[in-house]
Amino acid sequence: MRLWPLRRPKITHAPRLLALILAVALLGTAAACYALPSPQGWADPVVDGSTIFYSPTAGKLVAYDRTAQKVIWDFPGSQDKNLKLEAIYSTPILDSQALYLAAYDGSVYALDRTSGQRKWETKTGSPIIGGVLLKDGIIYGGNSDGRVFALQSSDGRKMWEQQAGRRVWSTPVGAGSLIVVTSMDSDVYAFNMQGGLVWKSTVASAAIASSPGVVADRLTFGGFDKRFHSIEEGTGAQVWSTAPAGNWFWTQGLISGDSLYAGNLDGHVYAYDASNGSLKWQSDLGSPIRSAPVLVGSALVVATRSGAIHGLDPVSGKEKWPAIEAGATIFANLVPSQTSTVYAVTQPGTKNGAHLLEINPTTGSSTTVIAP
Amino acid sequence: MPPQLGFIFDTFLINPMVNVTIVLARVLLGNYGLAIIVFTLIMRGLTLPLTLRQVHSQRKMSQLQPQLNEISKRVKDPKKRSAETMKLYKEAGASPAGCLLPMLIQFPIWIALYQVIRIVLGSTPETLMDLSSRLYPWSFIQQAVPLGNHFLFWDMGKPDTFYVLPVLVAGSMWVQQKLTMTQASMSTANQNQAQTNQTLLWMMPLMFGWFTLTVPSGLAIYWLLTNAVGIIMNYYVFGWKGTSLMTIFVKNAAGGSKSQRGRAGNAGRPARPERDQSSPSLDAPAASRADRSRAGKRGANGRNGRGGSKRKDDRGSADPGIEPARPGPQPGGGGSP
Numbered sequence: 128m129r130l131w132p133l134r135r136p137k138i139t140h141a142p143r144l145l146a147l148i149l150a151v152a153l154l155g156t157a158a159a160c161y162a163l164p165s166p167q168g169w170a171d172p173v174v175d176g177s178t179i180f181y182s183p184t185a186g187k188l189v190a191y192d193r194t195a196q197k198v199i200w201d202f203p204g205s206q207d208k209n210l211k212l213e214a215i216y217s218t219p220i221l222d223s224q225a226l227y228l229a230a231y232d233g234s235v236y237a238l239d240r241t242s243g244q245r246k247w248e249t250k251t252g253s254p255i256i257g258g259v260l261l262k263d264g265i266i267y268g269g270n271s272d273g274r275v276f277a278l279q280s281s282d283g284r285k286m287w288e289q290q291a292g293r294r295v296w297s298t299p300v301g302a303g304s305l306i307v308v309t310s311m312d313s314d315v316y317a318f319n320m321q322g323g324l325v326w327k328s329t330v331a332s333a334a335i336a337s338s339p340g341v342v343a344d345r346l347t348f349g350g351f352d353k354r355f356h357s358i359e360e361g362t363g364a365q366v367w368s369t370a371p372a373g374n375w376f377w378t379q380g381l382i383s384g385d386s387l388y389a390g391n392l393d394g395h396v397y398a399y400d401a402s403n404g405s406l407k408w409q410s411d412l413g414s415p416i417r418s419a420p421v422l423v424g425s426a427l428v429v430a431t432r433s434g435a436i437h438g439l440d441p442v443s444g445k446e447k448w449p450a451i452e453a454g455a456t457i458f459a460n461l462v463p464s465q466t467s468t469v470y471a472v473t474q475p476g477t478k479n480g481a482h483l484l485e486i487n488p489t490t491g492s493s494t495t496v497i498a499p
Numbered sequence: 500m501p502p503q504l505g506f507i508f509d510t511f512l513i514n515p516m517v518n519v520t521i522v523l524a525r526v527l528l529g530n531y532g533l534a535i536i537v538f539t540l541i542m543r544g545l546t547l548p549l550t551l552r553q554v555h556s557q558r559k560m561s562q563l564q565p566q567l568n569e570i571s572k573r574v575k576d577p578k579k580r581s582a583e584t585m586k587l588y589k590e591a592g593a594s595p596a597g598c599l600l601p602m603l604i605q606f607p608i609w610i611a612l613y614q615v616i617r618i619v620l621g622s623t624p625e626t627l628m629d630l631s632s633r634l635y636p637w638s639f640i641q642q643a644v645p646l647g648n649h650f651l652f653w654d655m656g657k658p659d660t661f662y663v664l665p666v667l668v669a670g671s672m673w674v675q676q677k678l679t680m681t682q683a684s685m686s687t688a689n690q691n692q693a694q695t696n697q698t699l700l701w702m703m704p705l706m707f708g709w710f711t712l713t714v715p716s717g718l719a720i721y722w723l724l725t726n727a728v729g730i731i732m733n734y735y736v737f738g739w740k741g742t743s744l745m746t747i748f749v750k751n752a753a754g755g756s757k758s759q760r761g762r763a764g765n766a767g768r769p770a771r772p773e774r775d776q777s778s779p780s781l782d783a784p785a786a787s788r789a790d791r792s793r794a795g796k797r798g799a800n801g802r803n804g805r806g807g808s809k810r811k812d813d814r815g816s817a818d819p820g821i822e823p824a825r826p827g828p829q830p831g832g833g834g835s836p
Contacts, residue, residue, distance in 0.1 A: 166624070167623075167625060214623075293647065332638070332642055333638075334645055336627075351641060353641070374632075375631050377628070392628065392631050392632070415628070
């Protein structure tokens, strides 16, 4: 069998050649235009005095001195050139000695707060999207394989590991003596400190990506079934569920007084009665909402995917001041400061990188703290 | 892509495919790999008329090659040659575009499926969030996501790191192309045409094999299945009766048997029409020579090698799969030798 042309062929079979050229052109175009997306991350900024920890680009964390207006350290730094975090979705947490960071590469890192030097690293085997919880010297987290882990904060040693569905994309919360996680298989799991499963709640009928909120003896969370739910902390039994909204809930609910506020991917902010889940009001902000709202002073501050930051009256839902345009996507949660302002960070990976804004919720004015 | 075109593409192609594949996955126990398999079979079924038309058109084009060669030799003026060529196509009912149209229809599906897999499998939170705006408002669909990424040992949302799919896709495409190329197109009597087809025979599979290295495994599985169905279709429609794989893959490419080499002497003569589409008569021209020989020996009664009593000097046809060029007498009929 002749396997190859013996000499350069004359191209005479036009239709097939044309088909070949078209195939190459179109598939090449498809590959160029629709390349597999890389993760970008949406970690919340962490403010510690004059130091701000945030992620300016995908897979990078920096410590920024706001007073000196310069970067103190970055991670991975020059000594970690081969380290690729890919993206940071989880918000770093601090204790007196260290900063703990979970990354999309599936590892949990402990860094020295002042220098950014790596103290230890523990691999979990799968991307970590949700944040980590530090409680009594133990770090709790979940990864995209559905594994919930507990690590010793001093050295990263794994204390226990349990399965909680197929994916855990939320941050664990401490509820009394329990560690509670929501899972993308629609269930809520409660473990004791030793890793034993205490209860599993099957109230929701679709995936849950948001972290639960804890108020008194109840847990609240929203899911892909377009509802917000309230369950008993001790047993996981259902207390109430709201009527379906327009799309998925991906934000953590904010409970203040007798109201629960949550943003939805349908672009609305919903205010529910925290005691029974009935709807108080809803306000259309025109763009999906993934970041959790904050209540500072008398303003409910909400950021949308399009980068618009709104200040709403928490009683009526009406806008208190014209929306501030951040000019880039906002997925990270808004963070209240100790001086009654609000920090908002745009998504890393957007043009020129993330930038950090400080909003005055009383006047509706904003200041750029860190420009890209 | 212009916004309007993007909107049309999303609304009428991507979003329906997203939702259909999710429904299939939900029905098939949450397995997106099975959903892609079923989706492929559905798409092949829907495009079956076009595919059959393409296959017929390709074969007609190849069968006309000797006549096209004759026209090229006879008519020197390019305009007149073009006119006679088009006249020949029209008379034979062949169309160069008939080869292209089904493939052109498949291209947007490939591009859309590439997007669909990327969106549906939502391996990053951003892509999963994008999915939320594309789902139809039925709880059956809403409750299905996120879907599992894995099928067998592949992550459907990522390229195959085991390099199995690129080999399978390239190999299956090669086989499919080989089956669609008739003996006439591979004949050594037309050296240039044979070489062109040889080039295409290898270039397309290698190109798609290379693409498979970069696209999600789910799309590669779609291509593989599309090729497999095409092979079965080609072989079933044109290649079952009397045609062996050996004939197609070994005799075909080697310049073949004596009968095939003998056919070189027939170059330039009008090709005989196929008697039976379901069993391609690869050796039909040789059959005509054998039959003329038999007819001369038998005389007017002309028995063929099938019916009636066997004659001592009846050597029969060179290949049991060959159809007679002329219908013989009824079995048992006819006179004595």
